Amino acid sequence: MNHSEINQNIVVALDIVILTIKDNLLKVLLTKRTIEPYIHRYSLPGGIVDEKLSLDEAAKNILKRDTNISDAFLEQLYTFGDLNRDKRGRTISVAYYALIDYSKLNLIPSKKYDEIGWYSLSDIKKMKFAFDHDKIIQIALDRIKNKIEYTNIAFQLLPEKFTLAELQQIYETILETSIDKRNFRKKIAELDMVVELNEYKKMGRMRPAQYYKFKERTKETILKANKWV
Amino acid sequence: MNHSEINQNIVVALDIVILTIKDNLLKVLLTKRTIEPYIHRYSLPGGIVDEKLSLDEAAKNILKRDTNISDAFLEQLYTFGDLNRDKRGRTISVAYYALIDYSKLNLIPSKKYDEIGWYSLSDIKKMKFAFDHDKIIQIALDRIKNKIEYTNIAFQLLPEKFTLAELQQIYETILETSIDKRNFRKKIAELDMVVELNEYKKMGRMRPAQYYKFKERTKETILKANKWV
């Protein structure tokens, strides 16, 4: 079969679940659609894939376009390919998810959207979404909840310098549990992934908290060794 | 943007890494191409996605077409979207992987292929592949190696009745380790996922081995609880 003979009518879109933590809440970047279909519903940042870009490049471009961030953690999530996802015609969406440090953020409003903003999980429960974007978000949340357990991706949500309480808060927020402070610190020390700095965060009239930084900021690392079952 | 105005020239393909275990070796189903491009190289079963089928349906169809199996474990793996994957034009491939019980197998030879067959990991190392199919296989192997640790997917590689030695062999083959027999049996018993049968497998002049079956044959189950880090 020659490629030019293929008469396949599928549009390839790409959507990104961009996550951050602000005020101890996990938040998703969403836009409110101003055009049909699904006008006035919320949707993920995304677009049609430019055929001259690889999927990873296309994802980077969208992230840059909507957040002005170009070095975040960005990973493919899943490809959504049900029929009738999009009323306009057959469309599959390659979904990605990104984790960004809120302090690095610089939102770029787009003409296409009248609202672009961060919404917490409790906001999301009440909202109506375009396409299957609620499902995409749910799968992204499941993924990060799972992945934070055995990798160091929590890094991506923090600035260069952070306190151990801040790091712990990231875990608690994502896993929706509380963690014992002493056990947490013991484990982090064992993992040998952070270095203490000689700087302290002053917070009102409390004892200042020591700042730490990650040894390897960018690289995703598997922390847990495999056991056989 | 109206869908009909989109002039995007990307072909959506779908490839499946079909895995089984035979003679204590993990094997992949491959075909040798008889047409250009990549003539005489090995490739995964797959094809162009029919726009009238969802991705999951398309994957099922291909699995059925090439193995005549319709109830196997089949899960989306990853979507490969680099430029120049296919010399003929821009193509992305939504890859799936499947685990099947070799004893259920009934290969359907296709005109398109002059050889369709099972190849072990040691075979694969020496072979030349079409497209990026070597990369796809590697990612499927990584996935199953990881997933066998915390789910019951090993089920899918065994027939209804099996002995504990056979189950253990599946784990040993996939994880490429040896496991202590007593510890393995203890763990399997704790997981409460198998039931003993009053049937025994006779094997020459050795003591017969008791047959077991899985409690829930079809459902994928998460076996390991999440810890916080």
Place this chain on the structure above:
DNA sequence: CCAAAAGTGTTACAAGTACACCCATGA
């Protein structure tokens, strides 16, 4: 009675969990 794989428990070690008090600061 021999060869071959099936089957079975206990001990030692590592990892995870639970838990309570002192410290440093600014108001």
Place this chain on the structure above:
DNA sequence: TCATGGGTGTACTTGTAACACTTTTGG
């Protein structure tokens, strides 16, 4: 001096790993 979050160690429980012998069968 007091209120607040930062910072620390130890005992207990659970899970994992190491290890050797008896059983059943057919030839």
